[in-house]
Amino acid sequence: MRYFPLFMDLNNKPVLVVGGGEVACRKIDALIRAGAYVTVVSPQVAPYLESLVKDGKCVWVKNFYSSAVLDQPFIQVWATTDNPELNHQVHKEAKQRGLLVNVVDDQPYCDFITPSMIDRGRIQIAISSGGASPVLVRNLRETIEGVLPGNLGLLAEFGSSKRNSIKEALPSVDLRRQFWERFFALTAVKQATSRDVLEQAYSELLKQDKPRELEVVWVEFAQDVERLSLKALRTMQQAERVLYPKQCPFDFIDLCRRDAERELFSDETELSQRLEELKQQEERIVIFIPQGTQAYALLQSGQRVIGLASERLA
Structure with missing residues (x-):
């Protein structure tokens, strides 16, 4: 994994953008939508940026870049000019101050990169190849956009609005997770x-008493x-x-729920x-076992076993 995926809270945070052209427009538009307090340094800016400045959505320092600009407490710096030498100067001086910096379209000079985004309200899906293949x-x-349901934003907003009420109704994290x-x-x-449909479904489901029991499912593994x-x-x-044996490939374990x-x-x-120790637990358990093994047959009595898809030669 070349880059660590991270969503950064930029709401009301100071961000510096050096450059005022088309590339700067794209980045500043996204930064403003994320709530950042954007300062643009450039002797000239594109008409779109001028309109943002007039609307009070960002601040324009109408001047050439100088290192003194970085004396302000920015948490992020973007170099977007069409002058590589100037961009690298911004990078060097930002790094000297311990700031995160991105030189657009110049990956070796980036502390972070921006992924391709799918934005459905509170649901954001980021996709990246680490700059290897944008197409x-x-x-x-x-x-992915073609298969996502159209009401994702509605569902996310509803879930967010119930964060307090669900805690009152269901006291434990596990119960709330199972409910959702x-x-x-x-x-x-x-x-x-x-929202009315969601409210009705929410109320009806809360009224249901559905006790949990130990559930064990066996999943076969191989190399693929x-x-x-x-x-x-x-x-x-x-x-x-x-639960897994030593020979189980990590790729299988890594696909399980993170927590x-x-x-x-x-x-x-x-x-x-x-x-035997877990018998009284109200948990769902997955046990990985090698494909085709009979060593666990007695333990599997009455429990589900999910095999691997078969392979065929054409």
Whole structure:
């Protein structure tokens, strides 16, 4: 992983943009939408930036760049001019002050890069190739946008509005997580186009008493992680605990829910003892086992086993 993915809170934070051309327009527009307090340094700016300045959406220092500009407490610096020498000077002087800096379209001089974004209100999806293939990323973004439901923004706003009330109704994090998983899986919720529909579904689901029990699902692994089925992936994303043997490839474990407890077991005897200890837990557990093994047959009695998709030669 070349870059660590990060969403940065720029609301009311000071950001410096050196340059006032077309590239600066694109970056400043995104920065303003993120709530940043933008200062532009350039002897001239594009008409669009002039309109932003007149509307009070950013500040224009009508002058050539000088290092003195960096004496202000900016948390982020963008160099967007068409002069590479000047951009590299901005980079050098910003780094001397310990500032994060991005020289647009000059990757070696970037502390951070901006990904391709899908923006659905509170839902933001970032896609990046680390600068390796922008066209591939654009195609991928178009593919993802084509399958995303149109009401994502509505669902996110509704979930945000219930953060306090759900805590009063369901005191534990696990109970709230389970509730939201069930809520967003409802057909009425998936098809909702108004808040009223969501309110009704929310109230009805809260009234339901659905006790939790220990649920164990066995998932086979091999060397090719792409042979996992959608059912297996969905189960892995819902599990609160993951048990796996040493030979299980990390690619399989890495696809499980990020906050799931992960435990290594050495053999079927140790696994049997651990499952006995977990009997009283109200958890969903995924156990990875090698494809085709019969070593765990007795432990699997009455439980689901999800195999890998088969491979065929053309």
